[in-house]
Amino acid sequence: MSNTKYILGSFADPDDMMHGIDKLQANNISIYDCFTPMPIHGIEAKLGVKPSRLPIAAFCFGALGTTLGFSLLYYTMVYDWPMNIGGKPSFAMPNFVPVTFEVTILLCALGMVATFFFRNHLFPGRAPRVMDLRATDDRFILAVDAKENADHALIDSLLKEAGAVEVKYNDRKYVSYE
Amino acid sequence: MSSHNESILREPLMTGKDITYAKITDDILLPVENKPNKAWWIGFTVAVLGALLWVVSVSYTFWTGIGAWGLNKTVGWAWDITDFVWWVGIGHAGTLISAVLLIFRQNWRNSINRSAEAMTIFAVICAATYVVAHMGRPWLAYWIFPLPNQFGSLWVNFNSPLVWDAFAISTYFTVSLVFWYCGLLPDIATIRDRATGLKQKIYSVLSFGWNGSVKTWQRFEIVSLILAGISTPLVLSVHTIVSMDFATSVIPGWHTTIFPPYFVAGAIFSGFAMVQTLLLILRKVMNFENYITMFHIESMNIIIMTTGSIVGVAYLTELFIAMYSRSEYEMYAFENRMLGPYAWAYWSMMTCNVISPQLFWFKKIRTSIPISWILSIVVNIGMWFERFVIIVTSLHRDYLPSSWAMFYPTWTDVGIFVGSIGLFFTLFLLFLRFLPGIAIAEVKLLLKSSSLQHKTKLAQEGAFPAEQVEYFQESLEKYDSVTEEEIKELSVRK
Numbered sequence: 187m188s189n190t191k192y193i194l195g196s197f198a199d200p201d202d203m204m205h206g207i208d209k210l211q212a213n214n215i216s217i218y219d220c221f222t223p224m225p226i227h228g229i230e231a232k233l234g235v236k237p238s239r240l241p242i243a244a245f246c247f248g249a250l251g252t253t254l255g256f257s258l259l260y261y262t263m264v265y266d267w268p269m270n271i272g273g274k275p276s277f278a279m280p281n282f283v284p285v286t287f288e289v290t291i292l293l294c295a296l297g298m299v300a301t302f303f304f305r306n307h308l309f310p311g312r313a314p315r316v317m318d319l320r321a322t323d324d325r326f327i328l329a330v331d332a333k334e335n336a337d338h339a340l341i342d343s344l345l346k347e348a349g350a351v352e353v354k355y356n357d358r359k360y361v362s363y364e
Numbered sequence: 365m366s367s368h369n370e371s372i373l374r375e376p377l378m379t380g381k382d383i384t385y386a387k388i389t390d391d392i393l394l395p396v397e398n399k400p401n402k403a404w405w406i407g408f409t410v411a412v413l414g415a416l417l418w419v420v421s422v423s424y425t426f427w428t429g430i431g432a433w434g435l436n437k438t439v440g441w442a443w444d445i446t447d448f449v450w451w452v453g454i455g456h457a458g459t460l461i462s463a464v465l466l467i468f469r470q471n472w473r474n475s476i477n478r479s480a481e482a483m484t485i486f487a488v489i490c491a492a493t494y495v496v497a498h499m500g501r502p503w504l505a506y507w508i509f510p511l512p513n514q515f516g517s518l519w520v521n522f523n524s525p526l527v528w529d530a531f532a533i534s535t536y537f538t539v540s541l542v543f544w545y546c547g548l549l550p551d552i553a554t555i556r557d558r559a560t561g562l563k564q565k566i567y568s569v570l571s572f573g574w575n576g577s578v579k580t581w582q583r584f585e586i587v588s589l590i591l592a593g594i595s596t597p598l599v600l601s602v603h604t605i606v607s608m609d610f611a612t613s614v615i616p617g618w619h620t621t622i623f624p625p626y627f628v629a630g631a632i633f634s635g636f637a638m639v640q641t642l643l644l645i646l647r648k649v650m651n652f653e654n655y656i657t658m659f660h661i662e663s664m665n666i667i668i669m670t671t672g673s674i675v676g677v678a679y680l681t682e683l684f685i686a687m688y689s690r691s692e693y694e695m696y697a698f699e700n701r702m703l704g705p706y707a708w709a710y711w712s713m714m715t716c717n718v719i720s721p722q723l724f725w726f727k728k729i730r731t732s733i734p735i736s737w738i739l740s741i742v743v744n745i746g747m748w749f750e751r752f753v754i755i756v757t758s759l760h761r762d763y764l765p766s767s768w769a770m771f772y773p774t775w776t777d778v779g780i781f782v783g784s785i786g787l788f789f790t791l792f793l794l795f796l797r798f799l800p801g802i803a804i805a806e807v808k809l810l811l812k813s814s815s816l817q818h819k820t821k822l823a824q825e826g827a828f829p830a831e832q833v834e835y836f837q838e839s840l841e842k843y844d845s846v847t848e849e850e851i852k853e854l855s856v857r858k
Contacts, residue, residue, distance in 0.1 A: 198384075198385070199812075200812070201812075219577045219578055219579075220577065220578050221575060221576045221577055222576055222578075222581065223385060223389075223550070223554065223576060223804075223805060223808060224550075224581075224805040224806070224808040224809050225581040225582075225584065225585050225805070225809070226578075226581070229578055230578060230582050233578055235578055235579060235582060237582075238582055238583050238586045240583055240586045240587060240590070241586065241590060244590050244594075248594075258510065259522050262510055262519035262520075262522065263519070263522050263523075266517065266519065267516075267517065267518060267519055269521065271521065271523055274523075278523055281522060281523045282522065284525075284528040284531070284532065284601065284605055284608075285522055285527070285528055285531050287597075287601060288528075288531040288532050288535040288598075288601065289531070289535075291535055291539060291594050291597070291598045291601075292535040292538060292539065294590075294594055295538070295539045295542055295543075295591060295594060295595075296538070296542065298587060298590060298591075299542050299546060299587060299591075302546075302583050302584075302587045303572065305583065306579070306580050306583060307573065308549070308572035308573055308574065308580075309572055309573070310569050310570070310572055311568075311569045311573075312572060312573030313568070313573060314553065314556065314557075314568060314571060314573045314574065314575055315573065315575050316557060316575050317575075319557040319558075320557070321557075321575070321576055322550065322553045322554040322556075322557045322574075322575075322576055323385070323386060323389050323554055323557065323558065324384065324385035324386035324389060
């Protein structure tokens with residue numbers, strides 16, 4: 187048995203890669219992942235990737251921001267140390283809007299991006315898990331798990347038929363670090 | 365799909381022949397992967413000298429206090445707030461380009477958003493320095509935030525627009541920075557995977573381990589869209605709140621309800637002018653003519669013209685409302701602006717902001733690069749005068765004629781302003797040296813839909829009716845990056 191862990195179809199054109207996905211799927215070959223230098227619209231549906239739930243996270247963080255922002259204002263201005271400012275009421279709702287709004291936006295943005303980084307394991311200094319160094323440049327990489335799909339010759343021919351410029355047999359999963 | 369056949373009636377967003385994904389990467393990373401050229405070094409030296417002037421002037425201000433400025437007891441706000449509003453306004457175009465144009469699916473933003481966002485961040489840094497400096501005792505600047513303190517705890521006054529401003533500007537800076545950096549991740553990864561040695565290590569840390577998998581891109585797009593969605597009201601709120609610093613006061617000339625929309629329009633106006641100033645040089649020096657095309661230049665000129673007209677209407681409305689109010693003080697404030705000792709500033713503002721952008725109604729003018737560049741600078745000067753007029757002319761003649769005074773800037777005022785421009789350009793040039801000036805991944809999306817190359821191929825295959833191709837050929841004539849041969853080639857059938 188060969189040591190090949192992953193078979194990579196390297197495409198020069200995104201449409202060819204999409205074609206390759208169709209061909210492999212028609213032959214019941216499961217696709218591990220695709221690595222592309224730009225977002226490919228419609229690829230999630232093809233690969234059966236579920237829609238992201240990040241909007242829900244964003245909404246929750248936004249709602250948290252509204253609550254915290256408003257609570258801060260209410261606590262400081264009305265509860266903790268009400269001040270007599272020109273005899274106006276301490277609980278001046280309209281004046282609470284701008285700061286509440288800014289805190290909402292701030293928490294929504296930071297919370298959502300933090301969730302995104304957390305879920306994708308993105309953080310400064312993380313060793314990049316890259317299967318092909320050209321995937322961030324000009325190649326569209328279609329990766330197939332070689333252990334799960336045994337018929338390597340068929341995969342090779344299907345990828346080439348779809349227009350793959352190169353088919354690689356990688357013994358290591360990631361090429362980006364030693 | 366990654367490509368769709370866009371109508372040929374739409375002008376191309378990318379020109380040039382034999383453009384491939386690899387060529388896009390090479391072209392855009394050329395300044396990052398090679399030693400900088402002479403033009404960069406000359407610009408950088410001048411900018412650093414300016415930044416040094418800024419350091420000296422700001423240090424002198426911190427050392428002696430704001431008595432170093434030309435303020436007096438009548439004019440208590442002058443160049444500091446003028447420059448602050450000017451920089452914040454300039455910053456707004458970046459967010460507008462990256463957020464509002466994304467929501468409206470204006471693909472032409474893809475080529476200019478990265479540098480415009482960088483501009484936003486650097487402009488807000490410049491603006492923030494004035495806020496800190498004008499407080500007089502900058503080491504107590506944190507008092508603007510509601511922190512528990514030894515006064516038991518005496519909180520800040522949340523009814524004050526100045527407190528709102530602190531929240532708005534800091535939120536704006538944070539969200540812009542996050543938006544910009546998230547967008548940069550894929551491009552930093554591109555640099556990382558092409559680099560070797562120490563450079564690779566540094567960009568590897570900066571890239572957060574980006575790998576471009578399906579799920580990463582999917583979440584990336586959602587994050588971009590939502591950040592755009594929340595940045596849009598944010599950017600409007602920021603300049604609204606800046607305008608409320610004035611509008612909630614009872615000074616004639618400031619106490620007007622049209623300030624928020626008027627300031628927001630002015631911010632977009634000056635911001636796009638600054639983007640135009642920078643990009644016209646950038647595309648020439650960095651050889652980005654194929655990516656930042658005449659279509660981009662013309663579109664930005666149209667936005668400058670539109671917002672300039674909105675600002676013009678706001679000026680006239682102010683005058684009319686002052687007259688219509690029959691309030692003695694209100695009428696005097698505006699009469700003094702037009703005819704008083706600062707009339708020269710008022711009329712410079714009127715000429716630069718209202719009359720000069722109207723020249724963009726002529727197609728010849730808005731597609732001419734030198735004229736666009738000069739007008740963009742004229743608009744920036746005009747917008748600086750607008751803030752100066754609003755601030756100083758409203759203050760210098762107050763209710764007691766005995767305390768009327770004029771404002772004369774000191775060398776420190778001038779030094780901080782000129783120096784902040786130096787600081788801005790230092791940061792911008794460093795950005796261009798170390799990070800891609802164009803969003804590589806986003807521009808790649810245009811290759812198979814909106815590029816001239818793709819449209820030519822489809823036209824030659826006979827995908828479009830002949831009269832549409834002819835219309836397209838005519839629209840290409842204004843492009844400086846398209847040769848006549850390329851235009852002729854469109855009607856060759858293959």
